[in-house]
Amino acid sequence: MSILLRSTLQPPEITKEILERFDIYREEKEIPPEVAQQITAVITNGGLGLSSEEMRALPALQMISVYGVGTDAIDLVQAKERGIQVATTPGVLTNAVAEMALALTLSAARRVAEGDRYVRAGQWLQGNLGLGWTLFGETVGILGYGRIGKRIGELTRAVGMKVLYTDLHPTPGEEEAFRSSPLELARDCRVLIIAAEGGEKTRGLVNRTILKALGPDGLLVNIARGSVVNQHELILALEAGELGCAALDVFANEPQVPKELIAQQKLVLTPHVASATIDARRAMGRLVIDNLAAFLDGKALLTPLNL
Template structure:
């Protein structure tokens, strides 16, 4: 299946005007981009002297025709981590050797097809690690202390009308289970320790170098936790892993924070548990069908919502520009990639 990409309207002869580009631009290594990544939206000229970006949205052609006529010799592709790079798309780019994705997760890429084709993948590495951890802890504090709800209480004039706002809960002393103790999970743990929280975790493998209590499955982790922070990637194994039994094990005062991927949490069952009071609250930066958020979540005062912005700060985006450039420069110079994904 081929997906349509929305493009701004261009003159129908846009493709024919490529010759007007300067010779110096034509001499630069070519990189295919199917959709505008945030780094280009905020820093549109960062790569102009380094690479020739072949932008699909600059053409009036349907995507399959664009790839068939313009991208046959392209060796590198820059992906923001949203548009699905499935077999149907990849087969239309026969010379592709590298995908550089600005995401840490790889659920948008057909990994078996990349393995079969020998296509290398470079991801975000540690660029977004600290920003993601910051937001994860911020969402947990917000839900526990009811910060967003309290803000609305004041703005609506309810403080003067109804008196004191309900009590929140402190973070210190809470048992926080981390689902996925990778780079982001480790940064979350470091921050939570400073608040006096007890750290527990589950991961694909036990980490021999850490002292945190390890649980082999998320259900047992939830049973022993006051809150769960989801930091893992979305795979077949993690899809809907946070389900109703896990939420019930977490308990009526438990909090779920998701900075991983929306599909890791069963959204329907999360809403049911929130409505029925089987968990205490949630802080969500990611959703199953972004940018669409279930209406039920919009009215819940014990739910804090963020539009998938965990990694979007000016500092992290400029760092990502540098990171992408280094990976591409290494590739075109036949040098080792900066953040090669080894486990495909």
């Protein structure tokens, strides 16, 4: 066996093609040592990743193909030290994730998910739900202004929002919209959308101070990684009324979601599905296959990480 498949890829025909085209070992709880010695490539996803210990257990490992763009669950330092190539699937999921960011923003501002529960529970018979607020004319702050962040900017401008952002550096031509820190960004917007990478550099970046700056009328949207938000401080800010509401597709310890978040009626919660469209997942799967084929043929990867 030469390729370790850590999880099933969607749609089903992608996994079927992988099993038919490549020499695959499907992961079990423990990989026999004789198999581990032969693994040269691993197919994984952003959530599972490949830990330091798991990588050390694969001495022949040369390539990791990620079904997604998240790499915070992979030991990139070890990968660089060992010369292990890492490929992700950027670009093909950009539109789907950006659409989800807009959908969550609209759902929270217009109380769509809350209204659905309200009707199903028969509460409409006792009176109206109450008022939401329009996005037109409001300011959105985008934390992380890469491919996905820029696409979110385009979509939110299309519904009449003013766009601000923060990143490592200003984007040429958009300097006026740049804010130097997440705190400055939160102070200047009503909606804060997180599109930053996960990992140690951004762990807990959005803390209670930033949430208080966003304010009791503010909305936090996270379609990036749960680790970017200090989840405990988010709960405290919501319970204290320091933050208006949140729409979350990602959490700190997925799939476990704290009961304190579930209890918040105004929150919109989805199970890490920002890229979960048939179109995006098919394109992601094709890129995984194409990167594997390039690796096995001794060619350059199509979408390598610069380690």
